[in-house]
Amino acid sequence: MKAKLVRRDREVWGRGVVEVVIWEAPKPVPASQHPFKYRLVYVIRGRRAVGYDNERGKGDHKHVRGREVPYAWVGIEQLFADFWNDVKEIERDET
Numbered sequence: 001m002k003a004k005l006v007r008r009d010r011e012v013w014g015r016g017v018v019e020v021v022i023w024e025a026p027k028p029v030p031a032s033q034h035p036f037k038y039r040l041v042y043v044i045r046g047r048r049a050v051g052y053d054n055e056r057g058k059g060d061h062k063h064v065r066g067r068e069v070p071y072a073w074v075g076i077e078q079l080f081a082d083f084w085n086d087v088k089e090i091e092r093d094e095t
Helices: 076-093
Strands: 004-013 016-024 036-044 047-053 061-064 067-070
Touching: 036 076, 047 076, 061 076
Parallel strands: none
Antiparallel strands: 004 016, 016 036, 036 047, 047 061, 061 067
16 A cells, blocks of 8 residues: 555645645554654744644654644544644734
8 A cells, every 4th residue: 555645735824824734654654653644834934833743753743832742643633633722822822
């Protein structure tokens, strides 16, 4: 099985742009325990304000306010919920 694109979106939201790319892979990306390779990012004025990804070797993690912390993967639905909660928090704090 080859990797299959699950979702790819790009939209203007709030003061920035949200980009989402999710692939279903034949096996987990090293350091992750699930078959999805993903990148969700909220960019304001060319800088990442929020990002979730599972880079090879690092596993699931997120970037918020310039800090990188591990992310506890539950599933795609929870990934979106957590990402949007962080995006909305950034918007609330900076308005």
